[in-house]
Amino acid sequence: MYARIYGEATQDGGPGALEYAKPLRWLPTTPQGSLIIGIHQKGSWMNTYRKMAAVALAAGVGLSAAACGSSSTKTTPGTGGSFSPVLDPATKVTISIDCAPAANKPVESKQWADDVAAFNKIYPNVTINAKPMTKCEDPAPFTAMLQGHTETDVFYTYFTDKQQVLDSGAAADITKYVTPQTVPALKDIQPAVLALNADGGKLYGLPRTNYTMGMIIDRALFKRAGLDPNKPPTTWADVATDAAAISKLGNGISGYADYSAANTGGWHFTAELYGLGGRMVDSTGKKAAFNTDLGKQVLQNLYDMRWKTGGIGAAQMIKWGDLQAAMAAGKLGMYISAPDDITYMTQTLKGNASDYGIGPMPGTQGALTGGDDYYFKKTDTPDQIKAGIAWLNFKLLTPGKGQFQYDRNKTGGLPVGIPEPEFFAAGSPSLTADNSNKLASATLPVANYEQFVSNPVTPVVEPPNAQAIYKVLDGAMSAVLTNKNADVAQLLAKAETDVNTVLANS
């Protein structure tokens, strides 16, 4: 059911997928089996990916063997200078970590506390100082934190923050600490996802969750408009037709809606362009590549829905949070989004779970992917890094444990069944285990996500300097959605110039 994975998708995917993620080669280097990540210099992404996957697999197998060997024979604590990535149980360590659930999420808070207790049974020497947060990342506090070097020992970031974190010199290199010994599911994590946490041959973080975008629909409105809720539109022509039909229901209902504020407009422009097979920047990462027919299509689609076919309503300057609230209130037919919005709408906004379905990204040529992760503070001691990795492994990366303990989520009343996170590779034991666990405890109508799951779309990562580019395209997005006289070609040309300026100055 959930066998929708980057790996498979990427192999038959077009060129350019994941082109900004620096591909990795996984090579065993030391007898203990730590890994070194190298940058692949040239060659198409596809070849690299295949090679990488093969190497990673081989390395993983080899490493497991090495790890077994070392744990039984070689690793004797105290023997002069030999490095072990595993935390010495005799060392007392204290680590602080942010983005712990706050009091407004009582179930998750209790789960966190239970997990810490269980973790402390295995590692009684580790003290975890959790910093609860209602919102894990807000640009201003996050930036201030990096500038003031006030991040916790293990700190939360988005995939797209990598450059910022590295530029501020905040992150510790954890390459040699992440081994099949410390993170047993390592070989099952897609190299592409790990690559998003690596830079210049070094690994800096471990993933927490990740997503690819699709089209979320309100099935109830689809039915009321006489449409088939099991067939979310997969082309923009269909989106326009369906949206118009839903808007006709009246009463303030909008068939489709899109962001245009707070840099989320540019984010969705990117997602929609990827869907049509376009790219935001060229292979050098220094020049805009969206002023093409595909780019024009994206804007024209939205313009037509807003001003001609009536699929988009008058409310604009929408940013993250607005569409979710509108759909949960039954006022929105569909919008593009990550699957976890369904969790958000059912859990936080008390929407009706059976109303929400998700289909693949319209255009189906590519789907924007993103996610979040934990990095390690530059000043962490080796023991803190080891303890942090042990905790992340326990909480986030072990099927059946921590975030993957679905039976517990179910008894706690949390929604189970969203196709997310999706960082385990296709056919890997971790994914198989995770899928069956999830299915066994599903509380959400997983059949509604069938179209999304069984029609995987090539994931494409966000462009470099994403926020700066998004900011520029907010302008074009807001123009077509708020200005009847908007000129698509002119808007794109201007955005292209502006983005080129921004990239040249970055």
Next chain:
Amino acid sequence: MAAQTRTLISQTQLSRPRGKVLYWTIFGLVVAVFTLVFIGPLYWMVTGGFKTTQEVIQNPPTLFPQHPQIDAYTAAWRQLNMARLLFNTIYYAGGALVLQLVFCVAAAYALSKLRPVLGNVILGLMLMTLMVPAAVLIIPQYVTVVDLPIVHVNLLNTPWAIWLPSVANAFNIFLLKRFFDSIPEELMHAAAIDGASPLRTLWSIVLPMSRPILGVVSIFAVVAVWKDFLWPLLVLQDPSKQTLNVGVNGLAVGIQQNVLIAGLTLASVPAIIFFLIFQRGIMSGLTAGSLKG
């Protein structure tokens, strides 16, 4: 009521029949419009919280909630931790007020009456800060708060991160100094001849005469902390230490419209009650003590 001082339009003019009619028409109109403009939105806010998610975004809207329910209020109350946020905000505002009254008054007194060398330069440097956008300085300020120069103390998530920067309030110092300037120098001389120290002069002569301006400065000090948003968002990230503004902003991301509005009401009610209780003091303070033309 005390005798009305003469204003733009004379009492005799108003007493004429035509003047009376005009006066009451305009008065009635203004009262009605002002009530509508300033109470209307608040009415809409309070009742919005009693509406269902559907009703609050209904088109056309309802003047009264059809089926008043308090679910939105309880949900907002749960998510907002109002009592805590309110306590924090008052605590920060109170501390800022005390510190400003002590340090800003002392500084204004020194600049106005003691006039040390470089006093005008210092005043100029202080007034200059009014020209600097707060958002511009926020990063270097943040870095300062994280690691206070010389003493190397981290003020993050402590009230001092709000209190100390609030003392650097050039506008209040300016207001105080202007007021102190208008206190006759003869009084100061008389005190000096009696052998009173500057501190004693400040305490027993200047301050008693300055009650109105102290009222104004107090209001400005409290309102500034009460209204600030970006700075507390940065320096008080611990949810249990946040201010009302930051808490409400955290609540506002993707939430049902009726719960959001209920939350806005909850956040506003304490301020409104506080204001209505102390409005006499606030009003007379603001009107009486302000700069005179």
Next chain:
Amino acid sequence: MTDIIEVGPIVAAVPHQRPRRTRTGGLRRNVRAHGFLIGAVACFALFSWYPMIREFIMAFQRTKRGQTTWVGWTNLQHITADPAFWQAWRNTIMYTLLALLLGFAVPFFVAVLLNEFRHGQAYLRILVYLPVMLPQVASTLLFRYFYDPGYGLFNQILHFLSLPGSSWLASKDTALISVVLASTWMNMGGATLIYLAALQGIPGELYEAAELDGAGVFRRIWHVTIPQTRLILSVLLLLQIVATMQMFTEAFLLTGGSGPEGSTLTVVYLIYNYAFNFNNFGSAAALGVVMLVVLAGFSGVYLWLERRTKEA
């Protein structure tokens, strides 16, 4: 009311009298005076002056990979090359003009009006000041709800009056004025009360004399009210211009900062964007310095003109 009258004369009695001071005990006096200053000066030094110096330094630096390097004028070149730069300045000036029209003139005339009322003044003053007391985030978000083109209160009222609705925040033509309207509602109370206080300090005889000269209501406003409140008006005008040019929270919460086609993008939001979204502190600091220079230059010219008109 009574306390106003009591206080009034003291304030008005000896305005800005230059003290004649004896030059004795200079050192001791100075030490003592600086002792009174030290608390405030320390806070200014730590939280205003030192950050300003850092700001100037940052404007010429760039940080990459934890390495901070000196880049000279590069940051300044980059910000002026950014197409958003001029747009932000245009919007900021436009916003300031609109805010002055509404945020300066409206409170003044409201104050003049209120000052004439023999009844209900207290009630009206409370009304006008009430929004100032609301948490800013709360009132801003309330306006966002009112501005919704579909179910928002404003369009519903227009609809009720059979007038065409507006897009408010969702159109580049109306977004900026919508922000100004919201901001005026939220902030006019403070200015109104200060004007009221100034008006109450005008000696009644002046109106008496003007009336005897046959001056009508508007001429009395022009020849008595305005000149008599000129000092306070000019101080407030300057402060208000400086404050409105720094407008941030309103647009940030109402339109997400930029607004339709960048129509509510202000210089301060651009600074915020450089710093917090693009992680480019060098450019943020450079733009901050530009803003500082503009505001300081403006204030200087303003004060100079003030002095000249006063002397003339």
